[in-house]
Amino acid sequence: MTRGAESVGRSHDLPDEAATAALAQRLAPLLQAGDVIALLGDLGAGKTSFARALINALDGPPEEVPSPTFTLVQTYHRGGLELWHFDLYRLEEPDEVWELGLEEAQAEGVSLIEWADRLGAALPADRLELHLQQAEEGRRALLLGFGDWGERLEAMEEKPS
Ligand SMILES: Nc1ncnc2c1ncn2[C@@H]1O[C@H](COP(=O)(O)OP(=O)(O)OP(=O)(O)O)[C@@H](O)[C@H]1O
Ligand SMILES: [Mg+2]
Secondary structure, eight states: OOOSOEEEEEEEEEOSHHHHHHHHHHHGGGOOTTOEEEEEOSTTSSHHHHHHHHHHHSSSSOOOOOOOTTTSEEEEEETTEEEEEEEOTTOSSTTHHHHHTHHHHHHHSEEEEETGGGGGGGSOSSOEEEEEEEOSSSEEEEEEEETTHHHHHHHHHHSOO
16 A cells, blocks of 8 residues: 555564554554544455454543444544544445545544445545564554654654653
8 A cells, every 4th residue: 555655664573462452552642533544455464453452442431342343333432533434345446435434534533444445545645554464473564654654753752651
């Protein structure tokens, strides 16, 4: 996925789910309405685990956050934000995503999109991409910020964790 001008990329080792949750905790305070987070990686790479951790990192009672494999989208209200969690694995054509409410999600909330590569040209130019892959120990995440996410990521990385 290379559409749009690339700005900042950082790699993070995520040896276990606690490390995934810690990264989500750092990212959560940056979220604002209109954000798009593309969660990318093979089957079982940890996309849902990250989305679950990110949703739970926002203010609110603990949420179960099931994988939206069959519903394709689930919404949450937390930390003053509307969160739309998409799983596009079963999407047959990129255009189907409009029926799922991607436009509304982008206008009003934060979109967390598993298998965002299924969007093709509908992929928003301003986005944060989180690429997950298997590592010797757990997973490795690469964060790539496009548009204003470049600067926002830099600010996050500069803050001590
Ligand atoms: N950082 C990590 N270290 C080790 N295991 C992890 C990590 N993150 C997730 N896992 C484990 O990987 C498995 C798959 O995770 P998850 O369901 O989040 O993947 P996914 O990318 O959403 O898969 P799918 O492509 O089917 O949607 C789970 O058993 C989860 O506990
Ligand atoms: Mg998943």
